[in-house]
Amino acid sequence: MTIPKLAVRNLLGGGTKFWLNAVVLSLSFVAIIWAQGLMEGLDEEASLATIDDEAGGGHYRVESYDPLDPFTYQDAHGPVPAPLQARIDEGKAAAILLVPATIYPQGRVQSAVLKGIEPGQKILSLPTSRLTAASDEIPALIGARMAESVGLKEGDILTVRWRDAKGAFDALEAVIAGIFETKVATVDAGQIWVPLARLRDMAAMPGEATIVVLEQGAAAAESFSGWAFRDQADLLADIRAFVRMKTIGSSIFYVLLLSLAALAIFNTQILSIWRRRKEIGTLMAMGMTRGRVIGLFTLEGSLLAFLAALVGAVYGIPLLAYFAVKGFAMPGGQGDSFGLAVGQSLYPVYSLGLVAATAVLVFATTAVVSYLPARKIAKLKPTDALKGKRT
Helix, strand or coil: CCCHHHHHHHHHHHCHHHHHHHHHHHHHHHHHHHHHHHHHHHHHHHHHHHHHHHHHCEEEECCCCCCCCCCCCCCCECCCHHHHHHHHHHHCEEEEEEEEEEEEEEHHHHHEEEECCCCCCCCCCCCHHHHHHHCCEEEEEHHHHHHHCCCCCCCCCEEEEECCCCCEEEEEEEEEEEEECCCHHHHHHCCCEHHHHHHHHHHCCCCECCEEEEECCCCCCCCCCCEEECCCCHHHHHHHHHHHHHHHHHHHHHHHHHHHHHHHHHHHHHHHHHHHHHHHHHHHHCCHHHHHHHHHHHHHHHHHHHHHHHHHHHHHHHHHHHHHHHHHCCHHHHHHHHCCCCEEEECCCCCCHHHHHHHHHHHHHHCCCHHHHHHHHHHCHHHHHCCCCCC
């Protein structure tokens, strides 16, 4: 028990210097948890929103369909395989048909994509029930981004022109039956949602679809000729890659914070060893081995990290809880600039694993920077230490 008692006594006897080091180290502790929690919150929010509004439990796609190449949309359709149709009939999947179109909002010309979906589907959280209105015009559902970009509001009439499967062009008027809010730009910008049966008739594509979205948690069916399956992990790969890239970039921030704290601790230990040369010599002359003396200084650094964690908890827990509830508002409302399904505020997520990993990182750093200067003690003779010599 001698070494722990000496370590605690020496730390508490450090006065202002000790508390300054503890505060600096606690700032690093809290800042790392906050920044990493922000990345985990970004990942969780974007993933959940994408699953709810677009990905579901995975997609079956017509093999010719490439979501990044609009030129493939015209021919990206095919008959829905019988097993998938059975799932659709049971309410365990939803079919979506894509047809390129041209719209004429307020006398302007703009490209868009007509997306047919069953109004009663429950697979995606889109408010497709608004598409049940019966009228000569096509009931259409658009997102808030689309409405803002083309200057439309609910009840407006919009002329839509498309080409059917036989190559013939046709046009009808669509009435905006609803405008919905979503974080997922890929189901909003340039998209017009209409009843699936109506779009199949318009495009001369009876029983056909471009995408079949499975319900969440559903297992993939067997493979089908002309159709490719993309599971949930594949559909969320871009989000994972983005968050991973941002996490790696923010590691520079972590390294800088820890380096400043480690430098302060390192300098403190150097000064402590310099001022306590006679004490060290006395301990060694009384039989304390060099290894135990080194362990004393290493333990002091580790205890400093522990006390810094306690200091950080005093102000860090309320601060982190505030951001978890209120969120971190994006400067200038730039939530869409991420290119991910996030709102105008980010809500950090602090997991037990995150706190534990940060604690291990901080403890390891302080232990190493406390050990390095203490190695010099191994070369110090007790008689020289008692005389106050450096080596």
